Amino acid sequence: MNSGVTDVRPRPAVVPGLVSVTFRQLAPARVVELAADAGLRAVEWGGDVHVPVGNLRAAEHVRGLCAGHDLAVASYGSYFRPGSDAAADFVPVVETAVALGAPSVRVWAGRLGSGEATERQRADVVDGLAKAVVQAAEHDLKVALEFHPGTLTDTVDSTLALLDEVRVLLGTSGPAAWTYWQPGRGTPTPAQARDEVRALGRHLMTAHVFSWSADGARLPLADRADLWQGVLADLRGEQGAEPRADGDAVTRFALLEFVRDDDPGAFRQDAASLLDWLDG
Numbered sequence: 331m332n333s334g335v336t337d338v339r340p341r342p343a344v345v346p347g348l349v350s351v352t353f354r355q356l357a358p359a360r361v362v363e364l365a366a367d368a369g370l371r372a373v374e375w376g377g378d379v380h381v382p383v384g385n386l387r388a389a390e391h392v393r394g395l396c397a398g399h400d401l402a403v404a405s406y407g408s409y410f411r412p413g414s415d416a417a418a419d420f421v422p423v424v425e426t427a428v429a430l431g432a433p434s435v436r437v438w439a440g441r442l443g444s445g446e447a448t449e450r451q452r453a454d455v456v457d458g459l460a461k462a463v464v465q466a467a468e469h470d471l472k473v474a475l476e477f478h479p480g481t482l483t484d485t486v487d488s489t490l491a492l493l494d495e496v497r498v499l500l501g502t503s504g505p506a507a508w509t510y511w512q513p514g515r516g517t518p519t520p521a522q523a524r525d526e527v528r529a530l531g532r533h534l535m536t537a538h539v540f541s542w543s544a545d546g547a548r549l550p551l552a553d554r555a556d557l558w559q560g561v562l563a564d565l566r567g568e569q570g571a572e573p574r575a576d577g578d579a580v581t582r583f584a585l586l587e588f589v590r591d592d593d594p595g596a597f598r599q600d601a602a603s604l605l606d607w608l609d610g
Contacts, residue, residue, distance in 0.1 A: 344565045346604050347372030347404050349538060349587040350380045352597070358392045364594055366399040368601035374404040374436070374536070374585050377423065381430055383408065384422040389429035396431075404583045405474065405536065406432040411481075412458030413440045413451065420462050424469055434472040434535065436510065437462060439481040444488035455482055456495045463496065463506050474508040474535045483509060486529045493533055505533055512538035512587075513557065515546050520557045527564045537565060539604060540588040548590045551600035559607050566608075584608070 348365045350358070350373055358380050365373050373396060375381045381389050396403055406427035410420055427435045440447065440455040447455070459473070466473045475483045475492070483489040489509050497506045511534055513523055527534065541554035551558065565582050586604060590596040 343581050344562060344608055345372050345402065345404070345581060345583050346370050346601070346608055347374065347402070347583055347585045348597075348601075349374045349376070349407065349585045351376035351378070351407065352587050352589055353592060353594075354379050355592065358388075358395055362392075362395045362399050362401060364597060366401055368598050369605055370401070370586070370601055372402040372404040372583055372585070374407045374583070375430060375432070377406060377408040377410075377426065381406065381426060383426050386426060386429040389426050393429065393431040403430055403432045404585060405434040405436050406430050407436045409438060410435075410462070411438045411440055412462050413455030415458070417458065417461045417465070420465055424465055424471060427466075427471055428469050432471070434474050434508070435462075435466055436474050436476055436536075438476045438478065439483045439489075439492060441480070442482070443480050443484045444482050445484075447482060452482060452492075456492065456499060459492070459507060460496050460499045463500065472508060472535070474510055477510045477512055479514070486526045489530065490533065508535040509533050510536045510538060512540070513542070513554075515542060515544075517542065517544045518557070520560050523557050524560045524564055527561050534565070534582065536583040536585060537561065538587045539584050540586065540600075542588070548588050550590065550596070550603075551586070552603045555603070555607070558604075559610070562607050 347370050350361050353361050375392055377383050381392050408423045410423050423435060442451060463473050477483045482492050493507055500506045509530055511527055511530055541549040541551050543549055562584060584604060586600055589600055
């Protein structure tokens with residue numbers, strides 16, 4: 331029976347974009363052209379090739395390229411690893427992200443998987459991540475974790491526990507840090523993928539979007555329509571996903587990565603699939 335109460339919870343916008351390291355071999359200007367021509371709306375810029383840490387001139391140049399093509403900067407994709415790298419090393423990462431105009435910085439949760447790290451090593455990552463969150467917040471930046479094997483975000487349970495440990499350490503009621511998500515190489519079923527995305531819930535900021543076979547071969551994105559259509563629906567909050575603790579509308583990013591043969595033609599096909607699913 332209809333109670334007459336309208337659900338006014340904000341649903342997240344999902345912005346389609348590109349991870350710049352998909353085309354490591356190309357100059358930033360060409361990456362921007364490819365993304366804009368494909369109809370995408372954002373780029374996550376890698377801190378290893380396109381926008382090196384500490385190169386503020388390169389960061390400002392790339393920021394201008396994006397503005398000139400009406401593209402948002404989704405994030406600064408750093409390779410900083412809290413708990414392994416010194417807190418002082420995060421300062422130039424933040425400075426570069428600010429020059430780039432990024433709203434967030436991606437970091438990696440240490441150098442060991444959740445089944446390998448000792449309690450002390452895990453605590454070091456928590457402490458390092460908390461310090462990074464504080465440093466970033468001073469410049470209105472968010473911090474988000476790469477969801478990846480070989481780190482403490484190799485499972486959903488470990489990721490959620492890590493984020494909660496950082497929240498408790500900083501004494502905040504809402505999320506202190508966020509996370510990415512991407513499908514594992516074991517080619518999860520659509521149900522498994524959606525379970526992970528739903529479990530991450532309000533902590534989830536970005537999905538890296540690609541299709542792989544069980545042996546790691548790159549596939550056309552459309553080959554995993556069964557997985558991605560459901561995941562994108564959950565990213566949009568169509569299944570009643572909870573809003574952030576502060577009640578604000580959420581902007582999430584769905585960023586293409588790992589296209590076949592690093593080929594611009596394959597990328598354009600994948601971009602068309604992504605846009606079609608988001609418009610559907």
